[in-house]
Amino acid sequence: MELKIYDFELPLRHTFRISRGSSDTQDSIIVELTVDGISGFGEATTNYYYGVTKDSLRESLLSVSDYVKEHTFSEPTKLWSELKNKFDLEPFALCAIDLAAYDLWGKINDVPTYQLLGLSLDTCPDSDYTIGIDTIEKMVEKLNEFSGWSIYKIKLGTKEDLEIMKELRRHTDAIFRIDANCGWTAEETITNAVVLKDLGAEFIEQPLKADDWHGMKAVHEQCCLPVIADESCVVESDVEKCAGIFDGVNIKLTKCGGITPALRMIEKARSLNLKTMVGCMVESTVGISGIAQILPLLDYVDMDGAVLISKDIASGVKVIKGKVEYSSENGSGIKLL
Numbered sequence: 001m002e003l004k005i006y007d008f009e010l011p012l013r014h015t016f017r018i019s020r021g022s023s024d025t026q027d028s029i030i031v032e033l034t035v036d037g038i039s040g041f042g043e044a045t046t047n048y049y050y051g052v053t054k055d056s057l058r059e060s061l062l063s064v065s066d067y068v069k070e071h072t073f074s075e076p077t078k079l080w081s082e083l084k085n086k087f088d089l090e091p092f093a094l095c096a097i098d099l100a101a102y103d104l105w106g107k108i109n110d111v112p113t114y115q116l117l118g119l120s121l122d123t124c125p126d127s128d129y130t131i132g133i134d135t136i137e138k139m140v141e142k143l144n145e146f147s148g149w150s151i152y153k154i155k156l157g158t159k160e161d162l163e164i165m166k167e168l169r170r171h172t173d174a175i176f177r178i179d180a181n182c183g184w185t186a187e188e189t190i191t192n193a194v195v196l197k198d199l200g201a202e203f204i205e206q207p208l209k210a211d212d213w214h215g216m217k218a219v220h221e222q223c224c225l226p227v228i229a230d231e232s233c234v235v236e237s238d239v240e241k242c243a244g245i246f247d248g249v250n251i252k253l254t255k256c257g258g259i260t261p262a263l264r265m266i267e268k269a270r271s272l273n274l275k276t277m278v279g280c281m282v283e284s285t286v287g288i289s290g291i292a293q294i295l296p297l298l299d300y301v302d303m304d305g306a307v308l309i310s311k312d313i314a315s316g317v318k319v320i321k322g323k324v325e326y327s328s329e330n331g332s333g334i335k336l337l
Contacts, residue, residue: 003068003097004032005061006336007054008284010045010309014142016282017133019157019183020049026282026309029057030336031096033104035073040104041314041334043286044096044254049231052092060093068097073108076101080260091235091257098258099290099332106293106331113293113332117263124295126322127303128153128177136160136167143171146307149322151175151202153302157183162195169199177300179205182231186215193225203300205250206230216245228277228300236261239268248275248299253287259294266297280305289316289332292324313337 010026027046032039046052064087071079080098083089089097106113114121128151131142143152154168157180165176178201184192189207196204203226208215210231219227226247233242233249235256242249251265266276277300278291285306295301303319306312316334318325327333 001068001071001073002032002034003061003065004034005058006030006032007058008313010282010284010313011311012282013308013310014132015134016308018155018179019133019181022132023282027054028284028313029054029061029093029096030284030286030313031061031100032336033068033073033097033100035104035108038104038107040100040102040107040331041286041336042096042099042101042103042258042290043283044092045281045283045287047092047254047281050092050255052090056090057093057096060090061096063087064089064097073101073104076105077260080258084257092254094257095254096258098260099253099287102259102290102293103332103334107329110330112326112330114296117293119294119296121296121326124324125298125301126150127301127319127324128175129304129307129322130179130302131155131168133158136164139164140167140171143168146321147172149174151177151322153177153179153205153304156180161192165196165199165201173200176201177203177205177302179230180207182206182209184208186212186218189219189227190222193223197224201225203228203247206232213241213245220245220247226275228275230279236265236268239265239274240272243272243274246274248277250277250279250300250302252279252281253290254281259290262294263297266294275299277301278303282308284309285312285314285316285318286334286336288319289314289327289334292317292326293332295324
């Protein structure tokens, strides 16, 4: 099996700002796995919060390239386990290979990947569209630019959070999801939730710092809105920690290492009566198409990453006003442009 690595700089449609920083571009690494002339594609983006750079991704991928070359591919989970157990490959790089393996798996078998996973598309949740922190006027402009979505995720963590939400509500009847990205205190969360619930918010995502379990316990006991873990739920062992503290978990494929561990995390979350969500980074259609293969398993999804960039690098699954449109191609449906 041949492994190729490509790197891209994805231009963003707007400056993307959350409570801990902002960016105008997103670096992305694409992995191509090829067997007998058939190629599958996967993606991992860089992330300063988790210390992941282009160099660290490329170094990790190159460290296993000889092993991958000698691997006889049959299905993704075997490759994932070997790379994790023999090399302890870091999750972002592992995700890129895993997504490529699932795309390849479907293409080799001439069917969409979700079918190989035993899934149908009868029940798929809508995706939200994310509006990053900006002036109130600019946030309204961003909402109106992508009007017609059924759900908007609003990034908060400013001194004007409630004013922002009150103004946005004047411009849409859509559902709001709130993401504070660790930017609030427990007291702020509990207080803000009362107003946000009246404004039609569905839930609050990761209001406190990732390790503030004591504060989250107080939030869980007193908050009038459900709270979903993101930064507090990174890998498989974190799911159980979130039970009784959060109402659901947002699983990021890049953070946990791809579809293979994400499937186990979803199963574990369900057994603990936690809602399941998969979220994206700002990324291309390569990564988004991977998420789409497990969409029927989810209660919520945030897969607007390719909508947030101004120039894509691939074709595949599309998200149009929140509705997911699958590619006619097999596998995850990915083609590099």
